[in-house]
Amino acid sequence: MLRSKRVTPHSLAARKREGQRFAAVTAYDYTSAQIVDTAEVPFILVGDTLGMVVQGENSTLPVTLEQVIYHAGLVSRGAQSALIIGDLPFMTYHASAEQALHSAGRLMQEGRIGGVKLEGGVEMADTINRLVQAGIPVCGHVGYTPQSANTLGGPRVHGRDVESATRLIRDAEALETAGAFAVVLELVPATVAAEVTRRLTIPTIGIGAGPDCDAEIQVFHDLFGLYTDFQPRHTRRYLNMAEDLVKAARQYAYDVGERSFPGPQQYSDLTPEARHRFYAQVGNPTSGPRSPS
DSSP: OOOSSOOOHHHHHHHHHTTOOEEEEEOOSHHHHHHHHHTTOOEEEEOTTHHHHTTOOSSSTTOOHHHHHHHHHHHHHHOSSSEEEEEOOTTSSSSOHHHHHHHHHHHHHHHTOSEEEOOBSGGGHHHHHHHHHTTOOEEEEEESOGGGHHHHTSSOOOOOSHHHHHHHHHHHHHHHHHTOSEEEEESOOHHHHHHHHHHOSSOEEEESSOTTSSEEEEEHHHHTTOOSSOOOTTOOOSOOHHHHHHHHHHHHHHHHHTTOSSOGGGOOOOOHHHHHHHHHHHOOOSSOOOOOO
16 A cells, blocks of 8 residues: 655654664666555665666666656656655766756656755765755765766775775765765675764665665665576565566467467457358458457
């Protein structure tokens, strides 16, 4: 049963204060959003990971603002209760605060969502502050930041040494001070993530960051096994849908080839009397569709 009220950044903050850990899911379309929302997951991210998961790209970098807006619109129609946040894609907010305002405004207005997420630490604090002043809720993102994959050398854990761990804490605190309502911690050592969570009054949302974050976020397709070629270490498969779907597709192809589908339950036909009149008009066929009688 769907909840009657839309989740807000304020209600997520209340969950942190009450020690109530919550789940978050990255989704890209109406159907998956509807499923997640019905399961009462309070936070849905329309991630730029759609470039890899949906489009088959090697990174998030080719994803455009228009594409995220499109997918945000699908998700917003499917989820009636969850807070929906959309990623600002690569180079749609880096040039200036004004660029970020324009991009975030479009994403919220056209995608009909409740806020935006952007990557970066201390260097993004002024931009976040400007967005929040304009009434745009912002979720931060530190640790491994996929849009910086080319400079970071690909996915890797951040904060393994004292210097980088301390810098990560400073980044997260700067985002809170700037007005972010939450911060994603991606690929961060569990001890460091726990310390960040302890220091912040806003929720931390972990992915590959251990059990002590205030929330956990995973991609819909990872959780439910919608593909078989790759399983990130940080996810758990709750279903293996790809295997079941392949089996079902093979059975479908077999049934079509053997003429066992469609059967009488899947189509309608003329009554015997109407069929007799039809053939009297057009002539008896030498071959034709099989009838149920």
